[in-house]
Amino acid sequence: MKVFSSSCTFDYTWAEVSTANWRKYCPWNDKTTHVTAVDTLSRSVDPETGILRTERLITCKQTVPAWVRSILGGSETSHVHEISYVDPKAKKVTMVSTNLTWSNILSVRETVTYRPDQGNKTRFGQEAKITALCGGWQKIKTKIEEASVERFGENAIKGREGFESVLAMSRRVFGEEVEKLQVAM
Numbered sequence: 001m002k003v004f005s006s007s008c009t010f011d012y013t014w015a016e017v018s019t020a021n022w023r024k025y026c027p028w029n030d031k032t033t034h035v036t037a038v039d040t041l042s043r044s045v046d047p048e049t050g051i052l053r054t055e056r057l058i059t060c061k062q063t064v065p066a067w068v069r070s071i072l073g074g075s076e077t078s079h080v081h082e083i084s085y086v087d088p089k090a091k092k093v094t095m096v097s098t099n100l101t102w103s104n105i106l107s108v109r110e111t112v113t114y115r116p117d118q119g120n121k122t123r124f125g126q127e128a129k130i131t132a133l134c135g136g137w138q139k140i141k142t143k144i145e146e147a148s149v150e151r152f153g154e155n156a157i158k159g160r161e162g163f164e165s166v167l168a169m170s171r172r173v174f175g176e177e178v179e180k181l182q183v184a185m
Contacts, residue, residue: 002145004128004152008160012167014116017124018086018093020170021114024163025058031162034061036077052086062101078102091116106148107131124160128152 010017025035037059045052058080078101085094093114099107110128117123130152132144 001129001131002149004130004149004156005126006153006156007123007125009117010122010124010164010167012122012171013120014091014114014122016167016171017114017122018091019174020163020167021084021093021095023170024166026166028169029162029166031158031165034063035059036061050088052084052088054084054086056082056084058082058097105133106144107133108148108152126156 012020023029025032025038035058037057039057039059041055041057043052043054060078060080062076062078078099080097081100082095082097084096085092087093093112095110095112097108097110097112108128108130110126113123113125115123115125128149130145130148132141132148
């Protein structure tokens with residue numbers, strides 16, 4: 001198993017970030033054009049804690065080389081299962097994503113958190129545990145995991161850039177609603 005981790009601070013309030021998070025795969029985010037559908041499977045609020053739990057299926061167009069698909073089978077479509085928890089009291093968003101496609105070959109479990117930081121900023125944390133499931137071929141397994149971590153890191157940079165554009169657009173378009181939400185909290 002290899003682990004990718006990163007963190008950064010967004011120059012936006014927790015209310016802005018936690019609200020914009022639901023729009024990160026929107027059409028104006030040119031960094032997520034590979035996402036073809038986001039389906040909400042379930043959504044509930046715990047009456048005791050106030051935590052919003054949402055389960056989603058994210059459908060993407062894969063960028064796996066055609067020769068790999070021809071050897072291993074499969075299509076250009078991949079699916080990711082995501083469960084998120086929004087805790088309004090603790091002001092924390094946690095999202096846990098797991099790949100469903102090719103999970104018998106490569107398992108990726110990503111955890112993302114958003115928490116308030118000093119000066120009306122929001123701290124972003126990301127960790128991905130990547131495990132190649134190739135039996136006893138340790139050298140191949142290690143190479144696959146290393147390549148996957150490297151690619152995950154490249155995609156993480158694009159993801160942050162795209163989310164920054166969503167945050168900026170959300171502030172321009174939805175600024176009043178976010179201010180009302182902040183006052184209510």
